[in-house]
Amino acid sequence: MPGFNDIIGHEMIKEHFKKAIETNHVSHAYILTGEAGMGRKSLANAFAMTLLCEKGKKEPCMQCHACKQVMSGNHPDLIFVNHEKPNSIGVDDIREQINDTIMVRPYSSYYKIYIVDEAEKMTAQAQNALLKTIEEPPSYAIIMLLTTNQEAFLPTILSRCVQLKLKPLQDSVVRTYLMESLGISEVKAEIYAAFARGNLGKAIHLASSEDFQLMYTELLHMLKHLKDMDITELLDYIKKLKDESLDIYDCLDFMQLWYRDVLMYKVTQDINLLVFKEEYNTIKEMSASSAYDGIEKILQSIDKAGIRLNANVNMELAMELMLLVMKEN
Template sequence: MLGFNDIIGHEEIIRHLKNAIQTEKVSHSYIFTGDPGSGKKLLAGTYAMTLQCEEGGTEPCGHCDSCKKAIGKNHPDIIMVTHEKPNVITIDEIREQIINDVDIKPYCSPYKIYIVANAELMNPQAQNALLKTIEEPPEYAVIMLLTSNIDALLPTIRSRCVRLDLKVVDDGLVKKYLMEHLHIPDYQAEIDASYAHGSIGRAKQVATSQEFADMTQNALRILKNADGMEVYELTEAIKELSNDKQNISDYLDLFQFWFRDVLMFKATREVDNLVFKQEINYIREQASQRSYENLEKILDALEKTKVRLRANVNTELALELLFLTIREK
């Protein structure tokens, strides 16, 4: 059972939500905004469950009838708004699930809560229709809009909702979570946490993905041997990478972590802050062989490669240029 106490990070938002419950100043409309995987759904769901909990505290009790229904995702007064098409929420869907429903009093709870995930997908007509309900809601209604692109919401909607910005969670907390909850070994949790850029959702995804583990091993194999590879071996590696188009930006991220580690170790001689701690022998060796200028050049080349690939430049060509830079000493 998850309550606010089990959520990693987001302390300020949790304080705000608990305070709203305590002082009975629950708003009729909220916007939870943050990157995909930042925990919007988890926060909104926990808030909804707490608001409906029969114990009436600032944490959901987890065992009353209301909490059990919320956990089982079949609470009649917590409505998750759904949509048919993958990239649009239409006016009909908003009318049917919120506007025409909101005047019916809650079945068994103090509130009637509507959660709209990916709210940026509402087209302007749907948003305009919803605006009236946000402006004049019944006293028991709470509408939560979750979005990773707040600019796609109309200014009129933005100005009438309490806005909660989810910040990224510290890498150390993400790593700790992976080790304690998913029993991921230390060095792997370090890589997963760095890669997830503060998103617990993304960290869980990569930590449990065999594909990501294989990818990390393959990236390391290339990085450790790039200097000594024969031209034909490098060409093979480049071909292999360019065929794996959907993972190419993940590979480039891993390459970036590696060369940042080499640069960091060269500058500080400290192992603590490295992502690839377990590869310290290789990192030490590369740090002694490469100049600061060379490492800066490589990191710059990695950024340029990302830009080129986004601009649909030939993948193989972009990677060849990158490897030429990596092989220069």
């Protein structure tokens, strides 16, 4: 379990937590918002460990009994709220795990910290039950709500919490981490970083994902031979990817990266700006044979395919419309 120094990026949030500890202005309720894999849990755990650390500084010492308890998941004053139903956190979960225990003083520390992961799954009744506790908490209590979507919270919850939003990391930061910490080649690290869009956890997952490797191989083949294949063959290719349980939205993101490379090379003629550097010759050919407005139309068609899928348009129809634009341009 990392301390603040071990977490890549999110400097503003780390500084906010450190300053709150240093000036003794720790809030009773926080909302940490960010995509899965961006580091919400790591930040919450580092904050909790720092608060519970026996040295009382703005970084956890990682050596004291309290730090070791947190790292092993056994600290009595750090409570992770669970929920049996996979898609909702009900009023009973909040009452039993927070409201009914929060008035019991901490066992061994000054603070008693509750971490609620997937907090966007709280029902309205659960949020209202939590609201009373947030409004009148005991001095030692801290509640941390971790979420991918803070818009799911009631305005009354939002107004009583310090809201901290995780921002994507720069691609260069993600790329450097993959290369230096995981030993991944620069070419591959470039692709994973670009595809992850600043989400380090996602980039690390992609680096070891067989599904991503399959998607990479199949889509690259399709995009390179798109002009030579008829629409039926192309649709069969898309169906094959879907049958392999690959995420169709990930496939669209991949295509978008590819055509952005084609456009980038047409504008700059600079191989160093490409994500798919290994496919330089193909990208150079495609950029030479495509007009600017044609590439723009393709990129727009990929966006439209995503919008249509979100609107529950038939997948084959959405893909066919997109592929026709790709073939025409």
